Amino acid sequence: MSTVLKDQHTTIQNCREDFPVLSRKVHGKPLAYLDNAASSQMPRQVQDAYRDYHSRYHANVHRGVHLLSQEATDAMEQARESLRSHINARESKEIIFTSGATDAMNLVMQSWGRKNIGEGDEILISTMEHHSNIVPWKMLCDDRNASLKVIPVSDDGILDLDAFESMISDRTRLVGIVHVSNTLGTVNPVEKITKIAHGKGVPVLVDGAQAVSHMQVDVQKIGCDFYATSGHKMYGPTGIGILYGRKEMLEEMPPYRGGGDMILSVSFDEVLFNDLPYKFEAGTPNISGAIGMGRAAEYIRSIGYDAIYQREQELLAYATSELSAIEGLNIIGKAPGKSSVISFVLDSVHPHDIGTILDLEGVAVRTGHHCTQPLMERLGLVATTRASMAMYNTEEEIDQLVAALHKVLEIFR
Structure with a gap:
């Protein structure tokens, strides 16, 4: 029936090929989809079923x-x-x-x-x-x-x-x-x-x-x-x-x-x-x-949780390192053993402005209170910018995010 597993060859290394949307462009730029905590993309196998x-x-x-x-x-x-x-x-x-x-x-x-x-x-x-x-x-x-x-x-x-x-x-x-x-x-x-x-x-x-x-x-x-x-x-x-x-x-x-x-x-x-x-x-x-x-x-x-976890932790570590190097950027949430989610604030720039400029650079993130308003109040914040990664993301997409954030700083400073 439709749920019978196909394409046993899919691995963490080539899984990106299963997601057609990831090859599109946004505003003339390659799409870097970093909004997976809101909704992840669907592979063609799911779309086919x-x-x-x-x-x-x-x-x-x-x-x-x-x-x-x-x-x-x-x-x-x-x-x-x-x-x-x-x-x-x-x-x-x-x-x-x-x-x-x-x-x-x-x-x-x-x-x-x-x-x-x-x-x-x-x-x-x-x-x-x-x-x-x-x-x-x-x-x-x-x-x-x-x-x-x-x-x-x-x-x-x-x-x-x-x-x-x-x-x-x-x-x-x-x-x-x-x-x-x-x-x-x-x-x-x-x-x-x-x-x-x-x-x-x-x-x-x-x-x-x-x-x-x-x-x-x-x-x-x-x-x-x-x-x-x-x-x-x-x-x-x-x-x-x-x-x-x-x-x-x-x-x-x-x-x-x-x-x-x-x-x-x-x-x-x-x-x-x-x-x-x-x-x-x-x-x-x-x-x-x-x-x-x-x-x-x-x-x-079919891909396996061990491979998924390892890959997403690699992306989380890389993104944490690269974002932490940006002057005035503060990562919110530093618990050990995190999932592949990074919320951050940037000095003097509202998250909605960040999200708008990032979108023009092809980077999809989430901005706002993320349906956690009491948590925001506890942390003394109104909103954050959130980059959330999935197994199909790449270091190059994180580089695209970082480059886009430097453009934000050029505009607002």
């Missing part, structure tokens, strides 16, 4: 007896199994398709949270969370008169584990923690965090949107109760993601969306809900997105 569904067997899933529907169902369920394997969940029924990590975390809030969080309860998150792991819990706390407690971070962007452990109380109902910070690149010790929380009887939700394309994720080893991630961060399509949940947790959670495919039977007197994972997947799913995300997971595994 996506198109294959639409051109050969586009049909709805789970409900049809005709061949196209059966093929679509098989391909989507094969993708679910591929993603199960990718994060080492125990069973495919623990993988819920969502529209992304944001949707996945909202699912946990709307279903598990509304069932388990009451007045006076506490939810514990960190200062470095993405808004997707802040806003849903703030909404719930406001609705239930519960409290949102925040784990502090150091000036270098390191989570205060001693403070975390001391903050867990008999009113703590959930710990929500980001695996890898999209702003700082900090890799949090989620296995240790989960062990501490579970030792006090508290479940853990991990936001893994920035992790799955950079490192091997093993949800059984981590031990977390929920893990959320998005397809477009891992070389897949937008509008698709997954929620991993331990089967025991998911079985106790009520569905929060009603409609087709999430039911066993419906009458005006009674509704019987479907089994896992389908009771959380109301309506026609993003079939091609799911197939594409499954294919992206296979693509990553």
